[in-house]
Amino acid sequence: MPELPEVELVRRALEPVLAGVRFDTVLLRRKNLRIPFPRRFAERLTGQTVTALTRRAKYLLATLSSGETLLIHLGMTGGFRVEHARISGGYRSEDASDDEKHDHVVFTMSSGAVVTFNDARRFGLMDLVARNGLAAHKAVSKLGPEPLSADFDAAALTRACHKRSVPLKLALLDQTVVAGVGNIYASEALWLARLSPRRRAATIATPTGRPRPAAAHLAAAVTEVLDQAIARRGPRFRVYDREGGPCLRRGCGGTIRRIVQGARSTFYCPRCQK
């Protein structure tokens, strides 16, 4: 489920549970997710306090008292459940949670909170990064600008796109162009900017690499769809998954189409997105 807004919402929900709190026990129920857990993962985490919970692109970053960072990616289906330790004699109700068979990591915190990571498809990952090692970490070292920071604007987008022949939609999904946009928000941002997902990325720049108006429209649209999704606590599908439905732009009258780009679905209105 998670693109940048969803990860940010997870971060906000988890922050009060983890920040300032210690890992009392760490239970690994398997030895890998998308990649193996690092050596002695549980031992290295146990006893440490989380000093901050931040986010970079779609990664959650828990800074630890040792200066190390616990890096977490939710993949497609990853998520956390927060419960509280029960006094012995308690029982678990059957319907309290879905598939415990996909509960892969269980953190018991010094507060009594029990934080469980569940991930059916196991496209998620956890890693432990040495103090000062984060910037060089493979997962984050090549990420482009944070779309909700001042680093991201029409100029940054233009620089990243002006020599690229890929379709605009695929450029938005490229995490080195802008970090955190995924398949839903890429379609949504292009719709908002009235730009065709099939258009070459380089066409938002002039031949000399200056931003065209489309670059500013697209940068603003990316920011807006992400901001709105966070504020509304979830995406609003104005084109995504609306194949065959009417374009919601006032006065357009077009019909939403689904195409496949890079083996993933793209939704757009051929009538108003140029």
Next chain:
DNA sequence: ATTGAGACCTGTCGGC
């Protein structure tokens, strides 16, 4: 260096 295809893994949904 860039690009597209395939791989990774499980679940769900629609059609026959």
Next chain:
DNA sequence: TGCCGACAGGTCTCAA
């Protein structure tokens, strides 16, 4: 009901 293919909000790797 059961089976089968298509599809799912993400990355990574490989070959051209």
